[in-house]
Amino acid sequence: MKVSFYGTRGSCPSPGKDTLKYGGNTACTLIEANNGKKLILDAGTGIRRLGDELVKQQEDIYLLVTHNHFDHIQGFPFFKPAFQAQRNIYIYPAITQPNEPKAIVEQMHGSYSPIASTMLQANIQFQFPDWQLQPIIINGFSVSRQPINHPNGGMAYLISCDNKTVAYVTDNELNFPNPVVTISQWISIVSDVDLLIHDGQYVASDMPLKFGWGHSLISESLDLAVQAKVKNLAIYSHDPERTDDELDQLQAEINNMNQNVNAFLSMEGQVVQL
Numbered sequence: 001m002k003v004s005f006y007g008t009r010g011s012c013p014s015p016g017k018d019t020l021k022y023g024g025n026t027a028c029t030l031i032e033a034n035n036g037k038k039l040i041l042d043a044g045t046g047i048r049r050l051g052d053e054l055v056k057q058q059e060d061i062y063l064l065v066t067h068n069h070f071d072h073i074q075g076f077p078f079f080k081p082a083f084q085a086q087r088n089i090y091i092y093p094a095i096t097q098p099n100e101p102k103a104i105v106e107q108m109h110g111s112y113s114p115i116a117s118t119m120l121q122a123n124i125q126f127q128f129p130d131w132q133l134q135p136i137i138i139n140g141f142s143v144s145r146q147p148i149n150h151p152n153g154g155m156a157y158l159i160s161c162d163n164k165t166v167a168y169v170t171d172n173e174l175n176f177p178n179p180v181v182t183i184s185q186w187i188s189i190v191s192d193v194d195l196l197i198h199d200g201q202y203v204a205s206d207m208p209l210k211f212g213w214g215h216s217l218i219s220e221s222l223d224l225a226v227q228a229k230v231k232n233l234a235i236y237s238h239d240p241e242r243t244d245d246e247l248d249q250l251q252a253e254i255n256n257m258n259q260n261v262n263a264f265l266s267m268e269g270q271v272v273q274l
């Protein structure tokens with residue numbers, strides 16, 4: 001299994017000279033099985049460049065969406081395969097409050113977008129499998145999901161293939177007020193996964209202002225990874241204000257903690273082979 005990061009920034013794209021190393025595009029991650037089958041997680045601005053690659057191929061596209069905040073759907077109107085007439089795109093929406101499963105195309109509406117969703121030529125099909133029957137099989141991957149602790153809700157996904165498991169848990173506040181999923185439940189859910197991709201947008205100095213905004217401290221994500229005995233932790237959803245130098249400093253602090261987990265701040269363009 002191979003995991004490629006096309007966007008690891010949270011909340012808002014942050015291009016510029018201070019974010020060249022970790023990247024400025026928002027959430028998009030590609031999972032590839034050894035047989036080449038693919039699953040896309042989220043359609044933040046990072047999906048635009050992934051689309052430039054996929055547009056040259058014929059395969060059906062499978063996209064799992066965690067929630068509808070702009071940083072997770074904003075790239076879809078710029079995803080070239082959506083404009084290909086022969087293309088099948090299967091979208092698995094999250095449950096949100098309010099529940100708006102087609103928001104990813106409905107954002108292309110009225111004065112919000114010069115291109116209406118009716119101009120997308122691909123065969124776009126929203127999928128609503130019975131998630132009670134977890135795991136379900138999507139393009140050869142075994143997939144289950146869990147609600148996240150985030151304003152308006154959303155979903156985390158656990159994806160298995162090739163005897164490896166990735167947990168994609170972004171925009172999740174581990175110490176959320178009135179959590180939907182407690183920390184001890186998270187420890188059980190992501191226990192022993194090969195790669196945990198977890199939100200780590202904040203540091204201690206961001207609190208208490210951002211308490212309840214739906215993101216975790218890097219240290220909280222690290223604690224979860226250690227307690228759940230995951231093999232690798234990719235910290236995800238970096239704060240748009242955080243510069244490369246600051247992220248490098250935070251990575252150095254993680255390295256000095258000498259934890260029993262390979263923990264790293266995920267980087268746009270990075271590929272992890274499991």
Ligand SMILES: [Zn+2]
Pocket residue numbers: 067069150171214
């Ligand atoms: Zn969000």
